[in-house]
Amino acid sequence: xxxxxxILINKIELMNNPTVAGLDxxxxxxxxxxxxxAVEACGAAKAVTEFNCRIIDAxxxxxxxxxxxxxFYELFSHYGAQAMEDTxxxxxxxxxxxxxxxxxxxxxxxxxxxxxxxxxxxxxxxITVNPYPGFDGIKPFTDVCKSNGKGIFVxxxxxxxxxxxxxxxxxxxxxxxxMHIGSLIEKWGEQSVGEYGYSAVGAVVGxxxxxxxxxxxxxxxTVFFLVPGYGAQGGKGADAAASFDANGRxxxxxxxxxxxxxxKTDKYKGMTYYAAARAAATDMAEDLxxxxxxx
Numbered sequence: 001x002x003x004x005x006x007i008l009i010n011k012i013e014l015m016n017n018p019t020v021a022g023l024d025x026x027x028x029x030x031x032x033x034x035x036x037x038a039v040e041a042c043g044a045a046k047a048v049t050e051f052n053c054r055i056i057d058a059x060x061x062x063x064x065x066x067x068x069x070x071x072f073y074e075l076f077s078h079y080g081a082q083a084m085e086d087t088x089x090x091x092x093x094x095x096x097x098x099x100x101x102x103x104x105x106x107x108x109x110x111x112x113x114x115x116x117x118x119x120x121x122x123x124x125x126x127i128t129v130n131p132y133p134g135f136d137g138i139k140p141f142t143d144v145c146k147s148n149g150k151g152i153f154v155x156x157x158x159x160x161x162x163x164x165x166x167x168x169x170x171x172x173x174x175x176x177x178x179m180h181i182g183s184l185i186e187k188w189g190e191q192s193v194g195e196y197g198y199s200a201v202g203a204v205v206g207x208x209x210x211x212x213x214x215x216x217x218x219x220x221x222t223v224f225f226l227v228p229g230y231g232a233q234g235g236k237g238a239d240a241a242a243s244f245d246a247n248g249r250x251x252x253x254x255x256x257x258x259x260x261x262x263x264k265t266d267k268y269k270g271m272t273y274y275a276a277a278r279a280a281a282t283d284m285a286e287d288l289x290x291x292x293x294x295x
Contacts, residue, residue, distance in 0.1 A: 003194035004125050004151040005202065005224050008097050009249060011064035017285040018244075020065040020099060020226070021277070022256025023052045023087060024072045029261045031273050045079035048072075051273070052087040055260055056094055058274040059281050065097035065125075067226075067254055088123040097125045099226070103155065105130040111140040119150040126151040128204060128226070131181050138188050142201060146192060151200035154185045157216065159206025159229030168212075182216050186223050198224040198250065207235030207253060210242035217243055217250065225251040230284070231258030237284075237291030248292045255284055 038044035073080035104114040157178040167178040189201025207229035229235040243251035263276035
């Protein structure tokens with residue numbers, strides 16, 4: 001049975017580009033003409049929305065998905081919530097898969113409320129979820145995924161350096177915690193496997209830890225990976241390639257600052273922010289393609 005991950009894989013293969021562009025704009029990423037209007041919460045939220053929409057226009061035919069990190073919108077109170085919704089709606093209207101990076105979870109009715117808020121409507125195809133509460137916290141999300149054709153990415157091995165302090169801890173049998181979490185994620189999604197063999201319940205696995213990503217990929221045959229850490233955090237195409245299977249499937253790689261703030265770098269100097277975003281997304285696609293061929 002087809003699931004949301006089948007749809008995502010189809011889009012990736014159509015564009016030959018396993019990239020998700022992170023729409024995480026800070027005010028200082030905005031060009032001067034937009035920054036002038038971002039003097040208070042309402043103006044900043046409107047400027048961010050315009051910034052995002054121009055980038056979506058520039059990349060919608062080469063990038064299959066966008067990821068919206070809610071923290072950068074919560075900065076602007078209820079105006080930011082509207083900006084996040086408007087951005088998601090515009091991306092959906094332009095045929096993109098939309099991921100909300102919200103890292104929510106809890107238990108009982110609270111988890112049910114989070115699941116309904118982000119997966120019960122038509123704006124978000126995937127959200128990120130924290131595994132810490134265990135299955136009690138995960139089930140409300142997987143239930144909504146099944147009923148509404150959505151997906152989740154559960155944190156397994158994150159890209160930040162200090163994640164190892166917790167996620168690499170060894171259990172009593174010597175298994176690293178991230179590997180145990182990975183096994184749980186696979187179990188939680190075993191009833192949601194689609195036509196390509198990947199579940200709607202995926203895992204977040206950082207590009208900055210290629211050896212651990214490789215071990216997870218070998219073990220978790222049905223778990224699709226969302227791969228942060230490419231670009232500004234130091235991950236390269238060769239690192240991200242560790243998260244893909246032998247057929248070049250099984251993962252999508254996020255790049256936020258490297259795309260939306262590309263115009264601020266020497267490489268794309270003199271270009272508009274949206275033209276630079278397109279160029280950076282194209283360069284990333286070529287880097288990933290080359291890395292996967294050489295894997």
